[in-house]
Amino acid sequence: MRKKVSVTFYYILVIWLLLAIASMRIPSYYFWLTGFFLFTTPIPLVLNLVYLFTWGWQRSRLVIMPVLVIVFAWNYYQRGLTLNFNEKPSEAKAANLPKTATLDVLSYNVRIFNTYAHLQDKQATNSRDMIKWVAENSADVYCLQExxxxxxxxxxxxxxxIVKKYGKYYFISNTLINRVNGQFGMAIISKYPILNKGTIKFEKLTQNHAMFADLKIKNDTVRVYNFHLQSMSIEEQDIINTYREQNLFGKDLRKVLRRLKNGFIKRSYQVNTLYDHLKDSPYSVIVCGDLNDVPYSYTYQKLNRQLLNAHTAAGWGVGSTYNGILPLLRIDNQFFSPALKVSNFKVHHDITFSDHFPLTATYIISQ
Incomplete structure (x- = not known):
């Protein structure tokens, strides 16, 4: 009887996983509940491993089922916990390539360099140090959000x-100018000439957008995209209140869920707009930015349809990019065309100036 219940529950688990994988193809503006459902995707993936070890320990013939599920869903396991057993160290491998064949890319949500008073001390030490770190980074291309x-x-x-002191090329898309002539937006900064550039607008009444620049790299041209999709708009205090104060539980929980729903829907539209642009690119692309969504989401799946992810291709582990109270969130990404290769990828967890960690990757442009 116990064995029958266990097998029945396993079948339910497999159906759960299949529904999650199918839901990644459904934009939230068609059915917004899929956005919440996809948050549960790691559960059947982990429980499948529990069954693997349990039935393996029992030497049961049923162990073949979780093995087959792992083979079928390996790419989804890789999204949550990347295991790359390729030749290491990849940095040494990249160093042996001709310098003209590689492109080092930095992607970083700099949180407006912490210009707001509540993010800063009187001497603006944090801002000074962050700008200095970015300016002195050795990457060939910077994609900076916020x-x-x-x-x-x-x-x-x-x-x-960051730019003029080092004689670099740059493209800045300004979405807002404040009373002291401060300019808010995104930036693509390059040591290579920019042949063409443009901005990709999403919908009205939003500062979220994407931008691109065509870079001339010796005899090659690569199109680099920088994007920032709709924020989850969840304040950490809302999460704390949801768990700590009973009188605020219902109110704050509803607020969190409502913001998540709106974010799912808006990001579905936005990533479609970005995808429609990049799929027609005449050049190989590198797509960097703040996805504001997890690897088990429609937005991630949409970009991963045509592009490879730098973390899953050359990274290791969870690769969390959010520097906050919510652990293990990988919401910042670099994607790239299959015609390119990535030889190194790193999330800089030691750089804590912003609420996002910077990402760097080395791409092989030509052999």
Whole structure:
């Protein structure tokens, strides 16, 4: 009887996983509950491993079922916990390639360099250190989200400190200018010439958008995209209140769920707009940005349909990119065309200036 119940539950588990995989293909504007359902995807993946070890320990012939599920769902396991057994160290491998054959890319949500008072001390030490770290980074290309430049400021004149001081090429898309002429937006900064550039607008009444730049790299041209999709808009205090204060539980929980729902729907539209643009690119692409969504989501799946993910291709482990109270969130990504190769990928967990960790990858442009 116990064995029958166990097998029945396993069948339910497999159906659960299949429904989750199918739901990744359904945009939330068609059925928004899929966004919440996809948060549960790691559960059947983990429980399948429990069955694997349990039936393996019991030497049961049923162990073949979780083995087959792992083979079928390996790519989805890799999204949550990447295991790359390729030749290491990949950095040494990249170093042996001709320099003209590689492109080092930094992607970083810099949180407007912490310009707001509640994010900063009186000397703006954090902002100074972050701008200095970005400016001195050895990457060939920077894709910066939530970029901020205040030309008259000695602290936040980021274009002068990051771009002009080093003679780099740049493209900045400004979405807002404040009363001190501070410019908010995104930036693509490159040591290589920019042949063409443009902005991809999503919907009205949003500052979220994407941008691209065609970079001339010796005899090759690569199109680099930088994007920032709709935020989850969840305040950490809302999460704390949901668990700590009973009188606020219902109110804050409803607020969190409502914001999540709106985010699922908006990101579905936005990623479709981005995808429609990049799929027609005449060049190989590198797509960097703040997805604001987990690897088991429609937005991730949409980009992964045509592109490879740098973390799953060359990274290791969970690769969490969010620097906050919610653990293990990988919401920042770099994707790339199959015609390219990635030889190294790293999330810099030691760089804690922002609420996001910076990502760097080395791409092989030509052999």
């Amino acid at each position: 970029f901020y430049n205040e030309p008259q400021s000695s602290v936040y004149n980021s274009v002068q400190k």
